[in-house]
Amino acid sequence: MWLVILPIALLFAIILLPLPRIGGNVIIGLLAAAAAAALLGGLGPLAIVEAAISGIDKLAWVIMLSIFGSLYAEAQVRLGAMQTALDSFRALFGRSTAGLIAAVILTLVLSGSLLGDAIAAATVIGLLVIPTLAAIGLAGERIAVIIVMGAVIGSGMPPISQSFFLAASLTGIDPGTILGMAYLTMSGSVVIAILTAIRLCRRASAAGLDAPPPLLAVLRERWRTLIPMLVLLAIVVVASLGFNIFERTPVLADGVAALSEVPILRGLAFRVVLAILVALLVSLAFRTVRRQAGEVAVAGLRNVAKTVQIQLCAGVMVGVFYNAGLINVVQQATSHLAPNLMATAGGLATMVVGMLTGSQTTAQTMIVSIMAPALTNLGQSPEAVAMGAANLAMAGQSMPPVGLTTFVVAGLVGGVIGTRVDPVKTMVMALPVTLYFAFVGFAFWLWG
Template identity: 45%
Template sequence: MVNVTIPVILLLGIILIKKIPYIGGNISVGLAACALSAFLLGGVFNPVNWILGWIDGIDRISWVLALIVFGSIYGEMQVEIGTMETVLNSLRARFGHSPKGLVTAIIISLAIAGSLLGDAIASATVVGVLIIKSLHEMEISGEGISSIIVMGACLGSIMPPITQALFMSSSLMGLESPDPAVNIGYFTIGIGVILVCIYASKMFIKINSLPEDLIPAKTSSQILKEGWKTLVPMAVLVAIIVLRSGFKIEVLNILNPIFSPISKIPIIKGIDFAIVKAIIVATAVSLFYSNVRKNAVQIIKRGLVNVKTSVTILLFAGLMIGAFYNAGQIATVQKFAQELSPNILKVGGAAAMALVGMLTGSQTTTQTAIFTFFGPALTATGVDPVHAAVAGAHLAMGGQGLPPADLTTFVVAGLVGGTLGMKVDPIKSMFYSAFMCFYFIIIGFIFMYI
């Protein structure tokens, strides 16, 4: 196991010990150091094999890369069109006539935004700026406002269709398609949204009625009638997914002549996945809007800038994943796992994912560092690969949001504090959000045992 433990210690050491000169806290450097040490300890000394391993590793997560890039561009187009404002305003008009109803509408809007943007920080920023002052008028503390936004946005970021966490775990499990895990995600996150709405209503609402200026003047139907055009691209995306998941109607098959030539090309073939193609179609529909066409270059640039860091990390994660598979670390862990009690493996692995998530504040880093080994080890003990993928995504999300390092909370707490001109304690906000995190962890355990 030395060939496994040393690379992982290197990775976590570089990421967590920020005082290391020049490289401390740099995730990409940590992943590269981990990968190179894995190659060397596995007896792979030829740099050509390192490059081939890197290509293999990136190819394994090619769907995730394609999803992030095209999903971000699509999300920016929806911001330009005004999709989220229409969704938020219509939900406020439908449910927001009471304090609890308004908080529920906000959380659902954040979840929808996250599911379309695929990123918690992006959705928290897009929707958060629209609702911070409204929540403040309801006498909710800055930490409470931050927690509400973070929980809604994080639920959205793992909610399909654009779900980085489930795509990542499915890739690491080597599933032929993420669809089975993604379909389960609709159910688990749907329940999570309901529970978080109840929790937030009980935890943060201290008033019995809304200030008059927060009660919508228009009805939900009036808002939808005026803004229905902004919902067309989203409706196209939803229709494709519903037809595919609910009725097994593959409308995207008409695009096969276009995508078939790239379906066998390493890395590029990540584009030839159903959800990515659905996003591309919805993006093409968005181009029918004049403001999108007019600002297309700037929109695409914003979308790419938004995911620059994520893509860089994933490229180096591909190097590490390729090293682990090609230098024998995965096989070593699978063999070791067969000698362990399944309960010890599951509890220990889940604890490791939660701990790394807490310390790094990143589900991507958590999955790359731990689930790359932990996922295959679970299957070695008899866990269904789809269930393992669902468990890994939820455990990583649960650990990410716990104190003390959740990046989303730090960003949102700063946004809330800046908007309201007050100090917002991000750690206190993380404790408020722990309800959601423990829900994710419980779901992770359930799917390891069923």
């Protein structure tokens, strides 16, 4: 068992301790853990390269989803689709403060779904909505909690759900098998977030709020900005009903089949990634996006640069752990343990890492990559393991007292409105959504 404990201890030490130069660096921690595992497992240089390729290949669809999802999301911001979505939601819910809050949360959820990352969604859409929320007299913490809840939910919302796709990848199942349950659980979180935000902001005044234009007027003027998004949704929804256009189109099907045989690049052949690519091409048909293509590429890649670097290094670590036999060691060592004990300890660890790093990606990579094989070996359903992992990792992103996501949002809001925003108070306000994700996650892991 020391073969597993030492690399994991090294990983935690580098990420969580204030070590000189390397303390808190997730990338160095992942690579150091991989190097330690390779050394203890007796892997040579060639075997390490093979393991790295194998591990990155396991996460290929998630990596491609991050890259092209971010490029697509940036294109939608430049096209004005996010503003159209916000105005449409506002028109739908009316001029009231409750309507504005619901519209903002739904826009954040939509943006987070496209970006797959809570911090990125909070940054991109936060700057768009903070002035409007401040205009109705909300305190900084209340503005921040609305953004935090919407962004965290968005990071897991299908159809472009990085957290559920990553959980499925680490568990070794097709993500399509859990998307139905993902829609159900995420919809519940949206309702809780809206009700929580409305309760917190019930004393806000709509006096300084401009009346939104009628929904038909918004759509009549800017419906074209929603075309790429509608194309994406149509492809994904039709595929979920059993008609995959990329497998039914003769020439295209051959190309996708050939691509799916190439390690790592096979991530491009995943149907949601292909749908994003189609929607991105449709976006480029608009002059506004085409003229800013270079800026879209730079900004989109910058938004997910750190996330993709972490995913690549995570792939290296996961591949080395598998090829060095560490996963088998964990399965053998835990085979006599009670599944509930394993699930409880693993769930708490997942939330703690998500809290400290502000990233469901890091939390899943560090904990779920080891817990998933152990739990399935103990008889848990792979689908339940994946569902639990995704929800527990999202719970960690807003968990008090040191949730990195909330610290980032609090700083962003404070900078815009010119006042200090208390991040811990914001985390406490977001507890209904945080505890909801934790409850759902543990429910799948303990009773799934």
